Amino acid sequence: MDLDRAVEGWGVLERAVELARRGEPFVLATVVWREGPSSGQHGSRAIYTAAGEMYGWIGGACAEPVFKREAAKTMLAGEPRLLALGASERFGDLPQATTAVEMSCQSEGALQIYLEPVMSMPHLVIVGDSPMTETLADQAAHLDWNVERVAGPDFSEGLLSAHSIVVVATQGHGDEDILLAALKATPAYIGVVASAKRGETIRSFLATQSIDSAQLDAMRIPAGLDLGSTTHKEMAVAILAELVQKRAAGEFHGTVEIAAPQPETAVDPICGMTVDAVSTSHPLEIGDETYYFCCPGCRAAFTAQLGA
Numbered sequence: 001m002d003l004d005r006a007v008e009g010w011g012v013l014e015r016a017v018e019l020a021r022r023g024e025p026f027v028l029a030t031v032v033w034r035e036g037p038s039s040g041q042h043g044s045r046a047i048y049t050a051a052g053e054m055y056g057w058i059g060g061a062c063a064e065p066v067f068k069r070e071a072a073k074t075m076l077a078g079e080p081r082l083l084a085l086g087a088s089e090r091f092g093d094l095p096q097a098t099t100a101v102e103m104s105c106q107s108e109g110a111l112q113i114y115l116e117p118v119m120s121m122p123h124l125v126i127v128g129d130s131p132m133t134e135t136l137a138d139q140a141a142h143l144d145w146n147v148e149r150v151a152g153p154d155f156s157e158g159l160l161s162a163h164s165i166v167v168v169a170t171q172g173h174g175d176e177d178i179l180l181a182a183l184k185a186t187p188a189y190i191g192v193v194a195s196a197k198r199g200e201t202i203r204s205f206l207a208t209q210s211i212d213s214a215q216l217d218a219m220r221i222p223a224g225l226d227l228g229s230t231t232h233k234e235m236a237v238a239i240l241a242e243l244v245q246k247r248a249a250g251e252f253h254g255t256v257e258i259a260a261p262q263p264e265t266a267v268d269p270i271c272g273m274t275v276d277a278v279s280t281s282h283p284l285e286i287g288d289e290t291y292y293f294c295c296p297g298c299r300a301a302f303t304a305q306l307g308a
Helices: 001-023 064-077 131-142 173-182 196-207 213-218 232-248 296-307
Strands: 028-036 045-049 053-054 081-086 099-102 111-117 123-127 146-150 166-168 189-192 265-267 275-276 284-286 289-291
Touching: 001 028, 001 045, 001 053, 001 111, 028 064, 028 081, 045 064, 064 081, 064 099, 064 111, 064 275, 123 131, 131 146, 166 173, 173 189, 173 196, 189 232, 189 284, 196 213, 284 296
Parallel strands: 081 099, 123 146, 123 166, 166 189
Antiparallel strands: 028 045, 028 111, 045 053, 081 111, 265 275, 284 289
16 A cells, blocks of 8 residues: 555544544444455545444445445444455455445446444443542543543433443432433443342332333342452442443443435346435436436446337
């Protein structure tokens, strides 16, 4: 890769770091193989965000719409994948589980693109003011988690999303009211720093407030791994250890919301390529049927066939 393309790739990586720090999910795409002619080069990189924005470059007009569509699918699945684009005879022996998309561009090039979803860092909301909450906030920040530490009176449902992790450590000062507000947001995790006996009292009260039994069962009281007798600061370690364990098991991935609507697709009747059924895909209306094409050449070829 020449220096100019390397610098472009570094710019994409800088944007990736920025998005990750903001907690915005995205897909990082890297061209790992190409067979020319193709505008995508080895090591070309691009980002596609949940907001439908694209940064960088992995290929031209044929590759870009397919990349966006498959990147959105990758983000929703939360699993990396290898994407092969081009004529099927150019692929050779593909690795298992590769997503192959027939693409008959006029350039006759082919690409393999590695799509890597980068999910948002956990959003941890710690309610309470104590040495334990201070330690927990510091430790989670060292893991680059997005941490908010608020006093009980300052807590509100509006601080949370479905992806948030909530640890309530108000030591009996308004626990129930805080939990009622938190449960309305249906966050990914709610843990309470309290004894098991205190937990029974809390659950009994919440059950009288028409809280769903599944939500009550999902609450962790006491929060954290059982490490035996611990100090307040060691309790923070136990809680963070449990959260890391759950995250590693995939419990906090949640569901990514793709802001940009994914268009309907159609098959180009000439080359067989799957294209977006949009105005930029060279539509051709014949009676009640609308055909879409990957390029003007396929549209012209189809029109010629109809006139034959």
